[in-house]
Amino acid sequence: MNRVLVTRPIPEAGLAVLFPAAAVEISPRPLSQEEVLAKAEGCEAILCQLTDRIGAAVFDLPLLRVVATMSVGTDHLDLAAARARGIAVTNTPGCLTEATAELAWALILATARRLPEAERFLRAGRFRGWDPLLMQGQAVTGKRLGILGAGRIGQEVGRMARGFRMEVLYAARGAKPEFERECGARLAGADEIARTCDVVTVHTPLTPETRHLVDAAFLAKMKPTAILVNTSRGPVVDEAALVDALRQKRVFAAGLDVFEEEPAVHPGLLELENVVLLPHIASATFETRNRMAAMAAENVVAVLAGRPPISPVLPSV
Numbered sequence: 418m419n420r421v422l423v424t425r426p427i428p429e430a431g432l433a434v435l436f437p438a439a440a441v442e443i444s445p446r447p448l449s450q451e452e453v454l455a456k457a458e459g460c461e462a463i464l465c466q467l468t469d470r471i472g473a474a475v476f477d478l479p480l481l482r483v484v485a486t487m488s489v490g491t492d493h494l495d496l497a498a499a500r501a502r503g504i505a506v507t508n509t510p511g512c513l514t515e516a517t518a519e520l521a522w523a524l525i526l527a528t529a530r531r532l533p534e535a536e537r538f539l540r541a542g543r544f545r546g547w548d549p550l551l552m553q554g555q556a557v558t559g560k561r562l563g564i565l566g567a568g569r570i571g572q573e574v575g576r577m578a579r580g581f582r583m584e585v586l587y588a589a590r591g592a593k594p595e596f597e598r599e600c601g602a603r604l605a606g607a608d609e610i611a612r613t614c615d616v617v618t619v620h621t622p623l624t625p626e627t628r629h630l631v632d633a634a635f636l637a638k639m640k641p642t643a644i645l646v647n648t649s650r651g652p653v654v655d656e657a658a659l660v661d662a663l664r665q666k667r668v669f670a671a672g673l674d675v676f677e678e679e680p681a682v683h684p685g686l687l688e689l690e691n692v693v694l695l696p697h698i699a700s701a702t703f704e705t706r707n708r709m710a711a712m713a714a715e716n717v718v719a720v721l722a723g724r725p726p727i728s729p730v731l732p733s734v
Protein backbone atom coordinates (compact mmCIF):
# COMPACT_ATOMS: atom_id res chain seq x y z
CA MET A 418 0.00 0.00 0.00
CA ASN A 419 1.18 3.53 -0.75
CA ARG A 420 2.26 5.59 2.23
CA VAL A 421 1.08 9.14 2.86
CA LEU A 422 2.40 11.60 5.44
CA VAL A 423 -0.17 14.09 6.73
CA THR A 424 1.94 16.77 8.38
CA ARG A 425 -0.61 17.76 11.04
CA PRO A 426 -4.21 16.88 11.94
CA ILE A 427 -6.78 17.78 9.27
CA PRO A 428 -10.59 17.70 9.11
CA GLU A 429 -12.18 14.25 9.02
CA ALA A 430 -13.43 14.78 5.44
CA GLY A 431 -9.84 14.51 4.18
CA LEU A 432 -9.01 11.42 6.19
CA ALA A 433 -12.17 9.69 4.94
CA VAL A 434 -10.79 10.02 1.39
CA LEU A 435 -7.25 8.90 2.30
CA PHE A 436 -7.87 5.95 4.63
CA PRO A 437 -9.32 3.52 2.06
CA ALA A 438 -6.54 4.33 -0.42
CA ALA A 439 -3.26 4.41 1.51
CA ALA A 440 -1.40 3.80 4.74
CA VAL A 441 -1.63 7.19 6.43
CA GLU A 442 0.65 8.63 9.08
CA ILE A 443 -0.73 11.77 10.71
CA SER A 444 1.64 13.88 12.75
CA PRO A 445 -0.18 14.97 15.92
CA ARG A 446 1.67 18.32 15.85
CA PRO A 447 3.29 20.62 13.28
CA LEU A 448 6.68 19.36 12.08
CA SER A 449 9.94 21.18 11.43
CA GLN A 450 11.47 20.91 7.93
CA GLU A 451 13.89 18.27 9.18
CA GLU A 452 11.07 16.29 10.76
CA VAL A 453 9.04 16.36 7.53
CA LEU A 454 12.10 15.08 5.71
CA ALA A 455 12.64 12.25 8.20
CA LYS A 456 8.97 11.23 8.39
CA ALA A 457 8.34 11.41 4.64
CA GLU A 458 11.14 8.97 3.89
CA GLY A 459 9.45 5.97 2.31
CA CYS A 460 6.25 7.94 1.51
CA GLU A 461 4.77 8.36 -1.97
CA ALA A 462 2.73 11.40 -0.94
CA ILE A 463 2.73 14.30 1.50
CA LEU A 464 -0.43 16.19 2.45
CA CYS A 465 0.90 19.42 3.90
CA GLN A 466 -0.15 22.87 5.08
CA LEU A 467 0.99 26.42 4.36
CA THR A 468 2.86 26.27 7.68
CA ASP A 469 5.22 23.60 6.28
CA ARG A 470 8.28 24.70 4.31
CA ILE A 471 8.78 22.01 1.69
CA GLY A 472 12.20 22.52 0.16
CA ALA A 473 14.38 20.75 -2.39
CA ALA A 474 15.59 18.12 0.10
CA VAL A 475 12.02 16.82 0.51
CA PHE A 476 11.42 16.78 -3.25
CA ASP A 477 14.60 14.67 -3.51
CA LEU A 478 13.00 11.81 -1.55
CA PRO A 479 13.18 8.84 -3.91
CA LEU A 480 9.60 7.51 -3.59
CA LEU A 481 7.80 10.85 -3.48
CA ARG A 482 5.22 11.38 -6.26
CA VAL A 483 2.94 14.13 -5.01
CA VAL A 484 2.86 17.01 -2.52
CA ALA A 485 -0.72 18.16 -1.93
CA THR A 486 -1.02 21.38 0.04
CA MET A 487 -4.29 22.13 1.84
CA SER A 488 -4.13 25.77 0.79
CA VAL A 489 -4.51 27.86 -2.30
CA GLY A 490 -1.16 29.61 -1.71
CA THR A 491 1.98 27.73 -2.77
CA ASP A 492 4.72 30.15 -1.67
CA HIS A 493 5.84 27.66 1.01
CA LEU A 494 6.76 25.07 -1.60
CA ASP A 495 9.93 24.95 -3.71
CA LEU A 496 8.10 24.61 -7.03
CA ALA A 497 11.30 24.81 -9.07
CA ALA A 498 12.66 21.77 -7.23
CA ALA A 499 9.37 19.90 -7.71
CA ARG A 500 9.32 20.74 -11.42
CA ALA A 501 12.93 19.64 -11.90
CA ARG A 502 12.15 16.27 -10.32
CA GLY A 503 8.75 15.76 -12.04
CA ILE A 504 6.84 15.60 -8.75
CA ALA A 505 3.19 16.61 -8.82
CA VAL A 506 2.18 19.56 -6.65
CA THR A 507 -1.48 20.36 -6.00
CA ASN A 508 -3.39 23.03 -4.09
CA THR A 509 -7.03 23.72 -3.18
CA PRO A 510 -8.28 26.60 -5.33
CA GLY A 511 -11.92 27.51 -5.67
CA CYS A 512 -13.32 25.99 -2.49
CA LEU A 513 -12.08 28.82 -0.28
CA THR A 514 -13.03 31.75 -2.51
CA GLU A 515 -16.24 32.78 -0.75
CA ALA A 516 -14.92 32.14 2.77
CA THR A 517 -11.87 34.31 2.12
CA ALA A 518 -13.91 37.06 0.46
CA GLU A 519 -16.33 37.01 3.41
CA LEU A 520 -13.44 37.46 5.80
CA ALA A 521 -12.03 40.34 3.76
CA TRP A 522 -15.45 41.95 4.08
CA ALA A 523 -15.57 41.22 7.81
CA LEU A 524 -12.24 43.05 8.11
CA ILE A 525 -13.40 45.95 5.92
CA LEU A 526 -16.46 46.53 8.11
CA ALA A 527 -14.63 45.85 11.38
CA THR A 528 -11.94 48.41 10.55
CA ALA A 529 -14.28 51.01 9.02
CA ARG A 530 -16.65 50.86 12.00
CA ARG A 531 -13.98 50.20 14.66
CA LEU A 532 -15.73 47.09 15.95
CA PRO A 533 -12.99 45.45 18.05
CA GLU A 534 -12.02 48.82 19.54
CA ALA A 535 -15.66 49.55 20.41
CA GLU A 536 -16.06 46.12 21.96
CA ARG A 537 -12.89 46.53 24.04
CA PHE A 538 -14.27 49.89 25.21
CA LEU A 539 -17.55 48.32 26.32
CA ARG A 540 -15.95 45.31 28.01
CA ALA A 541 -13.67 47.67 29.91
CA GLY A 542 -16.83 49.15 31.51
CA ARG A 543 -16.43 52.49 29.75
CA PHE A 544 -19.85 52.62 28.02
CA ARG A 545 -21.82 55.38 29.78
CA GLY A 546 -24.70 55.58 27.29
CA TRP A 547 -25.26 56.78 23.73
CA ASP A 548 -22.93 59.61 22.80
CA PRO A 549 -23.11 61.67 19.60
CA LEU A 550 -19.31 61.70 19.41
CA LEU A 551 -18.66 58.07 20.32
CA MET A 552 -16.63 55.76 18.02
CA GLN A 553 -17.22 57.46 14.70
CA GLY A 554 -15.87 55.50 11.77
CA GLN A 555 -15.86 55.54 7.99
CA ALA A 556 -18.89 54.82 5.82
CA VAL A 557 -18.38 52.17 3.16
CA THR A 558 -21.55 52.40 1.06
CA GLY A 559 -21.03 54.22 -2.22
CA LYS A 560 -17.27 54.57 -1.67
CA ARG A 561 -14.43 53.38 -3.93
CA LEU A 562 -12.95 49.91 -3.46
CA GLY A 563 -9.49 49.03 -4.80
CA ILE A 564 -8.65 45.36 -5.32
CA LEU A 565 -4.97 44.48 -5.68
CA GLY A 566 -4.95 41.13 -7.49
CA ALA A 567 -8.23 40.22 -9.17
CA GLY A 568 -8.06 36.43 -9.19
CA ARG A 569 -10.92 34.30 -7.91
CA ILE A 570 -10.91 35.81 -4.41
CA GLY A 571 -10.33 39.43 -5.42
CA GLN A 572 -13.20 39.19 -7.92
CA GLU A 573 -15.51 37.69 -5.30
CA VAL A 574 -14.73 40.59 -2.96
CA GLY A 575 -15.68 42.88 -5.87
CA ARG A 576 -18.96 41.04 -6.44
CA MET A 577 -19.83 41.35 -2.76
CA ALA A 578 -19.12 45.11 -2.99
CA ARG A 579 -22.17 45.52 -5.22
CA GLY A 580 -24.29 45.17 -2.07
CA PHE A 581 -22.60 48.34 -0.81
CA ARG A 582 -23.00 50.08 -4.18
CA MET A 583 -19.25 50.64 -4.32
CA GLU A 584 -17.23 51.72 -7.31
CA VAL A 585 -14.68 48.98 -7.94
CA LEU A 586 -11.14 49.47 -9.29
CA TYR A 587 -8.79 46.53 -9.70
CA ALA A 588 -5.12 46.03 -10.44
CA ALA A 589 -4.20 42.87 -12.32
CA ARG A 590 -1.79 41.73 -15.00
CA GLY A 591 -4.56 41.82 -17.62
CA ALA A 592 -8.12 43.08 -18.01
CA LYS A 593 -10.97 40.85 -16.76
CA PRO A 594 -13.86 41.71 -19.13
CA GLU A 595 -16.37 39.36 -17.45
CA PHE A 596 -15.63 40.83 -14.01
CA GLU A 597 -15.90 44.34 -15.46
CA ARG A 598 -19.31 43.55 -16.94
CA GLU A 599 -20.55 41.97 -13.73
CA CYS A 600 -19.39 44.65 -11.29
CA GLY A 601 -18.75 47.71 -13.42
CA ALA A 602 -15.16 47.26 -12.25
CA ARG A 603 -12.35 49.17 -13.96
CA LEU A 604 -8.71 48.12 -14.44
CA ALA A 605 -6.39 50.64 -12.76
CA GLY A 606 -2.77 50.90 -11.75
CA ALA A 607 -1.59 50.42 -8.17
CA ASP A 608 -0.84 54.15 -8.10
CA GLU A 609 -4.44 55.20 -8.86
CA ILE A 610 -5.75 52.65 -6.37
CA ALA A 611 -3.45 53.95 -3.64
CA ARG A 612 -4.30 57.60 -4.30
CA THR A 613 -8.05 57.39 -4.81
CA CYS A 614 -9.57 54.35 -3.10
CA ASP A 615 -11.34 54.45 0.25
CA VAL A 616 -10.78 50.75 0.85
CA VAL A 617 -7.78 48.84 -0.53
CA THR A 618 -7.91 45.06 -0.25
CA VAL A 619 -4.97 42.78 -1.11
CA HIS A 620 -5.51 39.48 -2.96
CA THR A 621 -2.28 38.77 -4.82
CA PRO A 622 -0.26 35.59 -4.35
CA LEU A 623 3.16 36.14 -2.77
CA THR A 624 5.80 36.24 -5.53
CA PRO A 625 9.06 38.20 -5.90
CA GLU A 626 7.00 40.83 -7.81
CA THR A 627 4.33 41.26 -5.11
CA ARG A 628 6.62 41.29 -2.06
CA HIS A 629 6.11 44.71 -0.40
CA LEU A 630 3.70 45.76 -3.15
CA VAL A 631 2.15 47.86 -0.38
CA ASP A 632 5.27 49.66 0.81
CA ALA A 633 5.98 53.05 2.42
CA ALA A 634 5.52 54.82 -0.94
CA PHE A 635 2.14 53.14 -1.55
CA LEU A 636 0.96 53.95 1.98
CA ALA A 637 2.11 57.56 1.63
CA LYS A 638 -0.23 57.97 -1.34
CA MET A 639 -3.29 56.63 0.50
CA LYS A 640 -5.96 58.97 1.82
CA PRO A 641 -5.91 59.54 5.60
CA THR A 642 -9.49 58.23 5.66
CA ALA A 643 -8.63 55.04 3.77
CA ILE A 644 -8.53 51.46 5.01
CA LEU A 645 -6.12 48.68 4.05
CA VAL A 646 -7.09 45.01 4.33
CA ASN A 647 -4.78 42.04 3.72
CA THR A 648 -6.05 38.46 3.55
CA SER A 649 -3.42 37.19 1.07
CA ARG A 650 0.13 36.83 2.40
CA GLY A 651 1.85 38.99 5.00
CA PRO A 652 4.96 39.93 3.01
CA VAL A 653 2.86 41.65 0.32
CA VAL A 654 2.59 44.50 2.86
CA ASP A 655 5.64 46.14 4.44
CA GLU A 656 4.56 45.75 8.07
CA ALA A 657 7.06 48.24 9.51
CA ALA A 658 5.90 50.90 7.03
CA LEU A 659 2.28 50.10 7.88
CA VAL A 660 2.96 50.50 11.60
CA ASP A 661 4.40 53.99 10.90
CA ALA A 662 1.42 54.97 8.73
CA LEU A 663 -1.11 53.74 11.30
CA ARG A 664 0.75 55.30 14.22
CA GLN A 665 0.86 58.68 12.50
CA LYS A 666 -2.78 58.28 11.38
CA ARG A 667 -1.73 58.70 7.74
CA VAL A 668 -4.25 55.92 6.99
CA PHE A 669 -7.45 55.42 8.96
CA ALA A 670 -7.09 51.73 9.80
CA ALA A 671 -5.89 48.32 8.66
CA GLY A 672 -7.31 44.82 8.91
CA LEU A 673 -4.80 41.97 8.72
CA ASP A 674 -5.33 38.22 8.62
CA VAL A 675 -1.71 37.51 7.60
CA PHE A 676 1.71 38.72 8.78
CA GLU A 677 5.22 39.03 7.45
CA GLU A 678 6.81 36.71 10.02
CA GLU A 679 3.78 34.58 10.85
CA PRO A 680 2.93 33.58 13.57
CA ALA A 681 4.96 36.52 14.94
CA VAL A 682 3.16 39.86 14.69
CA HIS A 683 5.07 43.14 14.48
CA PRO A 684 5.04 44.45 18.09
CA GLY A 685 4.08 47.92 16.82
CA LEU A 686 0.79 46.53 15.46
CA LEU A 687 -0.15 45.06 18.83
CA GLU A 688 0.01 48.50 20.47
CA LEU A 689 -2.33 50.22 18.02
CA GLU A 690 -6.12 50.65 18.28
CA ASN A 691 -6.62 51.34 14.54
CA VAL A 692 -5.72 47.85 13.35
CA VAL A 693 -7.72 44.63 13.49
CA LEU A 694 -5.55 41.52 13.78
CA LEU A 695 -6.71 37.98 13.03
CA PRO A 696 -4.80 34.66 13.23
CA HIS A 697 -4.90 33.68 9.51
CA ILE A 698 -8.48 32.39 9.55
CA ALA A 699 -9.79 33.49 6.14
CA SER A 700 -10.68 29.96 5.02
CA ALA A 701 -11.77 28.81 8.47
CA THR A 702 -15.40 27.84 8.02
CA PHE A 703 -16.42 24.25 8.73
CA GLU A 704 -17.64 23.86 5.15
CA THR A 705 -14.51 25.24 3.54
CA ARG A 706 -11.96 23.46 5.71
CA ASN A 707 -13.74 20.15 5.12
CA ARG A 708 -13.73 20.78 1.38
CA MET A 709 -10.05 21.82 1.41
CA ALA A 710 -9.07 18.65 3.28
CA ALA A 711 -11.13 16.46 0.93
CA MET A 712 -9.70 18.18 -2.14
CA ALA A 713 -6.09 17.79 -0.98
CA ALA A 714 -6.78 14.12 -0.23
CA GLU A 715 -8.51 13.57 -3.61
CA ASN A 716 -5.42 14.97 -5.31
CA VAL A 717 -3.19 12.52 -3.42
CA VAL A 718 -5.43 9.57 -4.26
CA ALA A 719 -5.63 10.54 -7.94
CA VAL A 720 -1.85 10.75 -8.39
CA LEU A 721 -1.23 7.53 -6.47
CA ALA A 722 -3.79 5.80 -8.71
CA GLY A 723 -1.95 7.06 -11.80
CA ARG A 724 -4.65 9.59 -12.69
CA PRO A 725 -4.03 13.31 -13.29
CA PRO A 726 -4.45 15.42 -10.13
CA ILE A 727 -7.75 17.31 -9.90
CA SER A 728 -6.17 20.70 -9.14
CA PRO A 729 -2.53 20.63 -10.23
CA VAL A 730 -0.11 23.46 -9.61
CA LEU A 731 2.40 21.21 -11.35
CA PRO A 732 1.33 17.95 -13.00
CA SER A 733 3.45 14.89 -12.40
CA VAL A 734 5.81 13.92 -15.20
Ligand code: GLV
Pocket residue numbers: 467487488489490491513649700
Ligand atom coordinates in the same frame (compact mmCIF):
# COMPACT_ATOMS: atom_id res chain seq x y z
C1 GLV B 1 -4.58 30.36 2.90
O1 GLV B 1 -3.93 31.31 3.20
C2 GLV B 1 -4.39 29.58 1.73
O2 GLV B 1 -3.45 29.81 0.97
O3 GLV B 1 -5.18 28.64 1.53
